[in-house]
Amino acid sequence: MTMNLFRKLRHGLAKTRDSVVGSIREAVGSGRLDDAVIEELEEILITADLGVDTSLALCERIRARASREALAGDDVLRALREELSALIETPATENASPPADPERVEGPYVTFVIGVNGTGKTTSIGKLAYRYAQAGHNTLIIAADTFRSAAVEQVAIWAQRADVDIVRGATGADPASVVYDGLRAALARGSERVLVDTAGRLHTKTNLMAELEKIDRVAKKVIADAPHEVLLMLDGTTGQNGLSQARRFSESIGVSALMVTKLDGTAKGGVLVPIRRELGIPVRWIGVGEAIDDLVPFEPALVVDAVFGDDETLRLRESIAEE
Ligand SMILES: Nc1nc2c(ncn2[C@@H]2O[C@H](COP(=O)(O)OP(=O)(O)OP(=O)(O)O)[C@@H](O)[C@H]2O)c(=O)[nH]1
Ligand SMILES: [Mg+2]
Structure with a gap:
């Protein structure tokens, strides 16, 4: 009866995913990841409301990676997914998510x-x-x-x-x-x-x-x-x-x-x-x-995967997610 949780998440974030991933694929195309393309990436991330600071920080990391390794096509999505996971797992302020469901208390x-x-x-x-x-x-x-x-x-x-x-x-x-x-x-x-x-x-x-x-x-x-x-x-x-x-x-x-x-x-x-x-x-x-x-x-990691994950990640997540 309950839909697989990750599938639900992925379905719920479909608009964001389609828009962001679609625009990134279009911007990256089949060419090199040069400065102009990275600037386009910044735009796309800002448009998706990631915030200016985060978008710039993320693209800075992508730029650094692109100078070390050849990034092309969907590599860019994979790199973004990894860098965003790292950023979001270490929030600027102390903000670890405690378990979603309430702890035990005496009474209500x-x-x-x-x-x-x-x-x-x-x-x-x-x-x-x-x-x-x-x-x-x-x-x-x-x-x-x-x-x-x-x-x-x-x-x-x-x-x-x-x-x-x-x-x-x-x-x-x-x-x-x-x-x-x-x-x-x-x-x-x-x-x-x-x-x-x-x-x-x-x-x-x-x-x-x-x-x-x-x-x-x-x-x-x-x-x-x-x-x-x-x-x-x-x-x-x-x-x-x-x-x-x-x-x-x-x-x-x-x-x-x-x-x-x-x-x-x-x-x-x-x-x-x-x-x-x-x-x-x-x-x-x-x-x-x-x-x-x-x-x-x-769960930050699940959200990042639901938006940036490739087919294999999505399949893996769906198979391990349980409610
Ligand atoms: N698509 C979508 N709609 C939602 C979601 N959550 C709430 N809504 C819709 O948002 C509208 C407002 O929801 P309410 O729950 O009445 O909001 P509220 O905060 O109680 O509103 P007030 O009591 O008037 O302040 C309704 O049409 C809901 O169906 C959601 O996660 N997704
Ligand atoms: Mg209400």
């Missing part, structure tokens, strides 16, 4: 899902709830987006699909009080995983950021060390914008992990690289579609 493991409007919070809560439920965890969703009347209904549908419990707040209710009630219910029911859906908010609106801080304070009154995870949603199609969102949310409530959504809808999946290298916050998950199982734990 509480995740706040926050982010700008429409970034994919509610959908991702559905996907995570499904994943947890499939893994046998007693899971509860708290519908604390009381801002839009349709929001509670939307997350309730996801709860039903994932077959998990939900605590709802009335439209217009104080989200902090909904979270208070929800966490009390989680304790009473012995929930192991709690996902809190919050209203979308612009990172520049101080009053809305203050509301998040209030939710945070109130949660701690019920469960002293909650939330155990503050998961910020970044829309992968809006590119580098996500970097400033992450910085602003971090200054307010603090962000412990990131999820980058909608990577299936963009050729600029390269944005994962600056997000990982520059923020110092681990990317935990990526979203590659609108379905309940379109959720992939983020």
